[in-house]
Amino acid sequence: MRLEHDLLGELEVPESAYWGVHTARAVKNFNISGVSIGHYRSFVRALGYIKEASALANHELGELSTDLFEPIRQACIEVRDGKFDSEFVVDAIQGGAGTSTNMNANEVIANRALEIVGHKKGEYQFIHPLNHVNISQSTNDVYPTAIKVSLIIELNALLAEMKLLRESFAAKASEFASVIKMGRTQLQDAVPMTLGQEFSTYDITMGEDEARIREVIRLLSEINLGGTAIGTQLNTPDGYARSVTKHLSQITEHEFLLAENLIEATQDTGVFVSASSVMKRVAVKLSKIANDLRLLSSGPRAGFGEINLPPQQAGSSIMPGKVNPVIPEVVNQIAFTVIGNDLTVTMASEAGQLELNAFEPIIARSLMMSITYLRRGCATLRTLCVDGITANVEYLRMTVENSIGLVTAISPRIGYENATAVAKEAQATGKSVREVVLQMKLLTSEEFDAILGDVNRLTGRR
Structure with a gap:
């Protein structure tokens, strides 16, 4: 063990730990979720980026000497490259507006920098976590910026998975382009369509959500780095805010913009509400698609039975041969979680007071969870479900021929009154629309076969 101290007194810290006294107290105080900030690779990466950008700006402006800058920068690079994820041990849910997270980063970087120059961990008289690693910074500009950098990394990864899922739906739309079926409104027979048209809507709706995510990424690119405690830039040299923003943009290869009013930007969490809202939108629409897949594959003999989902596991401990739509079901549950997380983000954002929102840790945790679940859900839905879907082509055609909804397609030829009479007779007798139409001459x-055979006219394709 080694002995470290803070304003509360002395505390023993494991000699091998790169974190120090401030982190140790936070670990003791916040045994909440059991999920540490190190669990989120992109978040630790973001902290490394920000600390490196700050070191570059401070060195550029003469606030950090070269002998301090070089080891601190190297430590920052190692942190963002993932070498010390296990040292970020503070619980993701924490009091203090993220201060414990910032302290954890400062201590890990300082102790690694000390090692690099040949000193022992904890010899802060040479490189100090706050005096040197945290120079020109506050948790209140570092932490929200880290959330934004991390969210941009995660959202880009989500976009990649959504694109793959969208392409999978598009491939199925092409495969099923000529498979005619009955469309439904309010779960009742409506008018004919193709199964390809049904799957093409999933392709399009995913593309719309990708566009919304790109809009949110642009909003997340505005940061308050350099504002320090409340946005007044206290304890920063002239030009620091613009310099650190420039360096952050360069090392992340993403253009970040310094907020026009840093005081407003420090207290405003509206962008997180927007990001959460988009995640909820994606979740709701994915869940609707999952609902459709469960319905269309239901049965297989006593349900809709229009499509077949690839079987993934036995469905019952008591019913032999039963297979359940487990992949769409897990997507539904992801959606329920994301919708709940959106409410958490909304409440946490509303609870901000005066110059700071103290509840950004739960905002970060909720958003990270939502994006991670959605990304994994998209990959799971694509690889274990959508790619392997098949259609019951002959059965689908039979349902069109037997559906009373078919009268809508022939009503322009026989008139609305005659079509109504055909529908009533077919409903009452159980006969097909074809049988009744021929019976009534x-x-x-x-003529009937020509109408039914014209798939393009029946389904509105031109």
Whole structure:
């Protein structure tokens, strides 16, 4: 053990630990979720980026000497490259507006920098976590910026998975382009369509959500780095805010913009509400798609039975042969979680007071969870479900021929009144629309078959 101290007194810290006294107290105080900040690779990476950008700006402006800058920068690079994720041990849910997270980063970087120059961990008289690593910074500009950098990394990864899922839906739309079926409104037979048209809507709706995510990424690119405690830039040299923003943009290869009013930007969490809202939108629409897949594959003999989902596991401990739609079901549960997280983000954002929002840790945790679940859910839905879907082509055609909804397609030829009479007779007798139409001599067999055979006209394709 080694002995470290803070304003509360002395505390023993494991000799091998790169974190120090401030982190140790936070670990003791916040045994909440069991999930540490080190669990989120992108968040630790973001902290490394920010601390490196700050070191570059301070060195550029003469606030950090070269002998301090070089080891601190090297330590920052190692942190962002993932070498010390296990040292970020503070619980993701914490009091203090993220101060414990910032302290954890400062201590890990300082102790690694000390090692680099040949000193022992804890010999802060040479490189200090606050005097040197945290120079020109406050938790109140570092932490929210880290959330934004991390969210941009995660959202880009989510976009990549959404694109792959969208392409999978597009491939199925092409595969099923000529498979005719009955469309439904309010779960009742409506008018004919193709199964390809049904799957093409999933392709399009995913593309719309990708566009919304790109809009949020642009909003997240505005940061308050350099504002320090409340946005007044206290304890920073002239030009620091613009310099650190420039360096952050360069090392992340993403353009960040310094907020026009740093005081407003420090207390405003509206962008996180927007990001959460988009995640909820994605979740809701994915869940609707999952609902459709469960319905269309239901049965297989006593349900819709229109498509077949690839079987992934036995569905029952008591019913032999039963297979459940487990992949769409897990997507539904992801959606429920994301919707709940959105409420958490909303409440936490509303609870901000005066110059700071103290509840950004739960905002970060909720958003990270939502994005991670959605990304993994998209990959799971694509690889274990959508890619392997098949259609019951002959059954689908039979349902069109037997559906009373087919009268809508022939009503322009026989008139609305006759179509209504056909529907009533078919409903009452159980006969097909074709049988009733021929029985009433409203169309010949050839005329009826020509209408049904014109898939393009039936389904509105031109």
